[in-house]
Amino acid sequence: MTIPVILASQSPSRRRLLVRAGIRPTVRTSGVDEPQVLSEAARQVGVRADALPVKEQVAILARAKAAAVRQVYKAVGRAEEEASGQQYLSRPLEDGYGSVRRQEDLKTVISTSAGMETVSHGPVLIGCDSLFEFDGQAQGKPHDPEVAQERLMAVSGKSGTLWTGHCVIDLASGRQVEAVSHAQVSFGAYTAEDIAAYVSTGEPLEVAGSFTIEGMGAAFIEGISGSPSAVMGLSLPLLRKLVSQLGIRWADLWNVNEEHEQLHELAAGSAQAPEENVHQPGDGWVNCACGHQHWGLNGAAGVLLARSDESTGCISEVLLQHRAEWSAEGGTWGVPGGAIADGENPIEGALRESYEEANIRPQDIDVVGTYVEDHGPWAYTTVFAREKSGRSVHPRMNDDESIELAWVPLDEVANKRLLGAFGRDWPAFYSRLRAFPAQAPTQS
Known part of the structure; x- marks a missing residue:
């Protein structure tokens, strides 16, 4: 089984x-x-942040990144554990759209699913950070063209060391392993005009040391001593060893095959997504018996987040996403969501996607029900949620899949140009939201 x-x-x-x-x-x-992470680590040992050895800096940052994402997954787990309400299941191809075949207690559904999917390993979480050391000084991403130009001219005809910290966590067992790789990079002699042209491409601005070995910068690098992949920010041989220390076979992580890659290419081309758009495992189109293609090889899910009126405690608004023009049914309004990634259940997928698209953090919401539209080979799960008492969700577009995000009064949702399936389901969703009990006021 792939991990x-x-x-x-x-x-x-x-x-x-x-x-x-x-x-x-x-x-x-x-x-x-x-900078804050390094400053705090330096404070604990009584030195300035720039006095920390570069090898130690990348280890600290890799550990901090892995720990931060681990906390996100813990928050998702708590949101599932605290979930309440009912799951409504519809099979429209058999019973007609708008029909509900079954209603179950959501906690029972989640606990049954969790019991069936118990695993000994995974998911495997990888945190990395890279810094380039030259003349004893650490260099991160230059960001600014003038800084990149200055750094690249300084290393012309010389050598430096690319350090990368690796922190790997098995989320099933909680075990954590760490290591740091380094590779010596030797630069050729080049002119200021060469580097000015290179910097103008923008390639070196967001990479440690202001260079890449897999892009246009490769022409300026004469030699590497150490793992070539380490120069790209992750040492594959070292990562394989770390995974092995967790008792996991490297081959058990392989999930790329030709068929899925064709689906990813189709996804990128058909939706005309921006070139930098990140395709997750599970992205792709599914041909359905209903005559349409649906997004998500493992199905899809989203969060219908509700906000309560401060005076009555009753639900008064929902958070909607105005979808980017390049996306499927672009320009319409719907809930933040998307394809469920490999290894995720629908609630986990909905919470991840809604954070990426709308900054909905699992610690700020209560899951209060779901609605599953099951087409057989594909299903969409709408996760009903409301802001926790005393907490607020601050919508923000964390990726490029939205034109805007807005809290929309319940009675005004139907006036929007809605995503087809969401518009069809909205009358039932409206009734369900209206029926949720009033939220108790925050205790002062």
């Missing part, structure tokens, strides 16, 4: 490395404030 992999990094290089090695990870950015 899912979670990459706690938004680095395209690391993601491409894993995909080429047969592993398409679920990408979860950590949101770690790197």
